[in-house]
Amino acid sequence: MKKTAPTLHDVAKAAGVSIATVSKYLNGTQRFSPAVEANIDATVKTLGYRSNELARSMITGATKTIGVAILDINNPHFTSVVKGANRVAIDNGYTLLLVDTEENQGREMQLLDALSRRVDGMIISSRMPESDIKTVVDFGKPIVFFGRLESLRLPTVGSDVYRGAYMLTQHLVTQGHRHIAYLGFSKSRWDAERLRGMLDCLQQHDLPLARFDAQLPFASEGERMCSFVMLGRERPDALICYNDLMAIGFMKEAQALGFQIPQDLSVAGFDNIQYGEYVSPSLTSVDLKSQHMGEVAMRKMLDTLAGKETDHYTMLEPQVVLRQSTMKRQ
Amino acid sequence: MKKTAPTLHDVAKAAGVSIATVSKYLNGTQRFSPAVEANIDATVKTLGYRSNELARSMITGATKTIGVAILDINNPHFTSVVKGANRVAIDNGYTLLLVDTEENQGREMQLLDALSRRVDGMIISSRMPESDIKTVVDFGKPIVFFGRLESLRLPTVGSDVYRGAYMLTQHLVTQGHRHIAYLGFSKSRWDAERLRGMLDCLQQHDLPLARFDAQLPFASEGERMCSFVMLGRERPDALICYNDLMAIGFMKEAQALGFQIPQDLSVAGFDNIQYGEYVSPSLTSVDLKSQHMGEVAMRKMLDTLAGKETDHYTMLEPQVVLRQSTMKRQ
DNA sequence: GTGAAAGCGCTAACAT
DNA sequence: ATGTTAGCGCTTTCAC
Numbered sequence: 001m002k003k004t005a006p007t008l009h010d011v012a013k014a015a016g017v018s019i020a021t022v023s024k025y026l027n028g029t030q031r032f033s034p035a036v037e038a039n040i041d042a043t044v045k046t047l048g049y050r051s052n053e054l055a056r057s058m059i060t061g062a063t064k065t066i067g068v069a070i071l072d073i074n075n076p077h078f079t080s081v082v083k084g085a086n087r088v089a090i091d092n093g094y095t096l097l098l099v100d101t102e103e104n105q106g107r108e109m110q111l112l113d114a115l116s117r118r119v120d121g122m123i124i125s126s127r128m129p130e131s132d133i134k135t136v137v138d139f140g141k142p143i144v145f146f147g148r149l150e151s152l153r154l155p156t157v158g159s160d161v162y163r164g165a166y167m168l169t170q171h172l173v174t175q176g177h178r179h180i181a182y183l184g185f186s187k188s189r190w191d192a193e194r195l196r197g198m199l200d201c202l203q204q205h206d207l208p209l210a211r212f213d214a215q216l217p218f219a220s221e222g223e224r225m226c227s228f229v230m231l232g233r234e235r236p237d238a239l240i241c242y243n244d245l246m247a248i249g250f251m252k253e254a255q256a257l258g259f260q261i262p263q264d265l266s267v268a269g270f271d272n273i274q275y276g277e278y279v280s281p282s283l284t285s286v287d288l289k290s291q292h293m294g295e296v297a298m299r300k301m302l303d304t305l306a307g308k309e310t311d312h313y314t315m316l317e318p319q320v321v322l323r324q325s326t327m328k329r330q
Numbered sequence: 331m332k333k334t335a336p337t338l339h340d341v342a343k344a345a346g347v348s349i350a351t352v353s354k355y356l357n358g359t360q361r362f363s364p365a366v367e368a369n370i371d372a373t374v375k376t377l378g379y380r381s382n383e384l385a386r387s388m389i390t391g392a393t394k395t396i397g398v399a400i401l402d403i404n405n406p407h408f409t410s411v412v413k414g415a416n417r418v419a420i421d422n423g424y425t426l427l428l429v430d431t432e433e434n435q436g437r438e439m440q441l442l443d444a445l446s447r448r449v450d451g452m453i454i455s456s457r458m459p460e461s462d463i464k465t466v467v468d469f470g471k472p473i474v475f476f477g478r479l480e481s482l483r484l485p486t487v488g489s490d491v492y493r494g495a496y497m498l499t500q501h502l503v504t505q506g507h508r509h510i511a512y513l514g515f516s517k518s519r520w521d522a523e524r525l526r527g528m529l530d531c532l533q534q535h536d537l538p539l540a541r542f543d544a545q546l547p548f549a550s551e552g553e554r555m556c557s558f559v560m561l562g563r564e565r566p567d568a569l570i571c572y573n574d575l576m577a578i579g580f581m582k583e584a585q586a587l588g589f590q591i592p593q594d595l596s597v598a599g600f601d602n603i604q605y606g607e608y609v610s611p612s613l614t615s616v617d618l619k620s621q622h623m624g625e626v627a628m629r630k631m632l633d634t635l636a637g638k639e640t641d642h643y644t645m646l647e648p649q650v651v652l653r654q655s656t657m658k659r660q
Numbered sequence: 661g662t663g664a665a666a667g668c669g670c671t672a673a674c675a676t
Numbered sequence: 677a678t679g680t681t682a683g684c685g686c687t688t689t690c691a692c
Contacts (some may be wrong), residue, residue, distance in 0.1 A: 009686095060687075074406070117382070121679085
C-alpha cells in the first residue's frame with residue numbers, strides 16, 4: 001500500500017542497476033546479461049512496477065492514441081465505423097479517444113481542439129465547412145477525414161454514394177416506379193452526391209424527382225416528415241431516404257396513416273444498418289460499408305503516422321441490398 | 331511552417347517575460363499587470379502557442395480523461411450509456427477514452443491494463459469474475475462499475491432489474507399468460523437478477539417458468555434460438571428475452587415460422603432500445619434507463635476524483651413500457 | 661555490457 | 677508583481 005506508484009528509479013535501485021539499464025531492457029532496446037535481466041524481471045514483479053505512459057509519451061512524442069470524432073454515437077452507421085476503426089487500432093497497439101459531437105456545431109471546434117492535444121492523429125466525421133476544417137488541420141495533427149473535400153488535400157475515405165444512389169434509383173425505375181421522391185438531409189456533406197446520383201439516373205429515363213428536406217437524420221424526423229410527403233397533392237410511389245433511420249421512422253408513420261408498404265409505396269434508405277432487417281417490411285438499403293470505412297480510415301491514419309504516403313481519396317464500393325420494402329409495379 | 335511547435339519557453343522569450351509568468355497567467359493561477367497580460371496574449375496568438383497537455387498532465391497527475399469500457403458498441407444499450415457518460419464528461423471538461431471489449435474475454439484484461447495508464451479513472455462494464463476485477467482495481471485508478479458486486483466494495487451503478495423482471499412478469503400473469511418462458515443469457519452478471527424477479531413473481535402465482543439460455547446477447551442469437559423454443563413439446567404463451575436485441579431477432583424468426591405475435595405468443599425484452607418502437611409488432615420492454623446509467627456513472631467518477639465520498643451502490647428504477655408485442659389472453 | 665547525465669515542456673514552491 | 681529553480685518519470689546519446 002504505498003502512497004505513490006513505483007518508478008523506474010525505484011526498480012533500478014531495488015535491482016541494483018542503473019535506471020538506464022532498466023529502461024532499455026524493458027523497452028527491448030538492448031539486451032543485457034541473463035543475470036541482470038532476470039533480476040530486473042523479478043524486481044519489476046515484486047514492486048508491481050508499471051511504466052508511466054505520460055512520461056514516455058512526452059519524450060517519444062507519441063501517445064499511441066487516435067482521436068475519432070463522430071456525429072452521433074446513437075446512429076448505427078457511426079457505431080459500425082467506430083467498431084471498424086477500433087479493431088484496426090487495437091491490432092496495432094493503439095487506443096481510441098472518442099468524441100461524440102452530437103450533431104451540434106457549437107462545441108465541435110473546441111472539442112476537436114482539446115482532442116488534438118492528446119492524440120497522435122484524428123479521424124473526423126463532420127459537417128464543418130472546409131474553412132473550419134482548415135483550422136483543425138492547423139492544430140497540427142495528422143487527419144483522416146470522412147467524405148470528399150473540395151479545396152483541402154487530406155487523406156479521406158468515403159463510399160461512392162453517387163453510384164449507390166444511381167444504382168438504387170435505376171433499380172426502382174426498372175421495377176416500374178415513376179413517381180420517385182427523395183427525403184434528403186441537405187445539411188450533410190453526403191446529401192448532394194446522393195441527389196446527383198438520383199437525378200442523373202432519372203434524367204436518363206426522363207423522369208422527375210420530388211424533393212423533401214429533413215432537419216435531422218433521425219427516425220423521429222422520418223416520422224415527422226411522413227404526412228407532409230404522403231398527404232400532399234402528388235403522392236410518390238417510391239421514396240428514397242437519406243439514411244435508414246429516417247426510412248424506418250417514415251415507414252412506421254406511413255403505416256400508421258394507413259398506407260401499405262410496399263404496395264402503396266416502396267421505401268429505401270442508405271447505410272444498411274442492422275435494424276433494417278428487423279422492421280416490417282424489412283428495408284431495402286444501399287450498404288455503404290460503414291465498418292469497412294472505419295477500418296480503412298484507421299489504416300490510413302496508421303500509415304500516415306508511419307510516414308508512408310497514402311492515396312488521398314479512397315472510395316468504397318456500395319452495394320444495393322434488396323429487401324421487402326420495395327416491390328415491382330406492373 | 332516551423333518544424334517544432336512553440337513551447338512556453340518560446341512565448342516567454344518572445345514576450346520578454348519569464349516562463350513562470352506565462353504559465354501562471356495562462357492557467358489563471360495569478361493575475362499580472364495589464365501590459366504584461368496583453369503582451370502575453372499577443373505573443374501566444376502570433377506564435378500560435380498551444381500548451382502541451384502531456385507535460386502538464388505529468389505534473390498535475392491528471393489527464394482529464396476517463397476511460398469507458400463497454401462490451402459492444404453496436405449494442406444500443408451501450409451507446410446510450412456512452413452518450414450519457416459523454417454528456418456529463420464534456421460538461422465538466424473531461425474526455426472519453428473508449429474501449430470496446432467486443433464481448434471478448436481474452437484481450438479484455440490487457441485492454442484495461444493499457445487503458446488504466448492513460449486515464450484518471452475508469453468506468454467499466456464487464457463480465458469478468460470479481461477476482462479479475464480485483465486485479466483491475468489494483469491498477470490503481472478509481473473505478474466505477476456497472477452492476478452489483480459481491481465482495482468488492484466499489485462505486486457501482488445499475489438498474490433494479492429484479493424489480494423490472496418482477497413487474498414485467500406480474501403484468502404478463504395479470505394479462506392471463508400461464509406458460510411463460512425466459513430466454514436468458516447466463517453469462518451476463520445481470521441474468522440471475524432477472525431470473526430471480528421472474529421466479530419470485532411466478533412462485534406467488536404458483537406458475538412455472540420454462541428456461542432457455544442463449545450464448546450471445548444478439549439479435550442473430552434470438553433468431554437461432556427461436557425454433558428451439560417454439561417447436562418444442564410445450565410452447566410458451568409468453569416469452570421474456572434477456573434483452574431487446576434478442577427479442578427482436580426472435581420475433582422475426584417466429585413470424586417466419588408462421589407464428590403470430592402477439593396472438594400466438596407475447597414477447598418482451600429489456601433495455602427499451604429505440605428500435606423496439608419500429609419493429610412489428612412494436613416491442614414491450616423494461617426500460618433500464620441506459621443513458622441515465624451512463625450519466626450517473628460519470629458523475630460518480632467525477633465525484634470520486636474530486637475526493638467526495640459517493641454512495642457505493644446506485645440503483646435506478648426501471649419502467650415497464652407496454653407496446654404491441656404483448657397482449658391479453660382471455 | 662552498463663551507467664551518467666541531459667533534457668522532453670510544464671508546474672509549483674520559493675525568492676525577490 | 678515577476679522571476680528562479682527544482683523536479684515530474686522517462687528515453688537517449690555518449691562514456692566507461
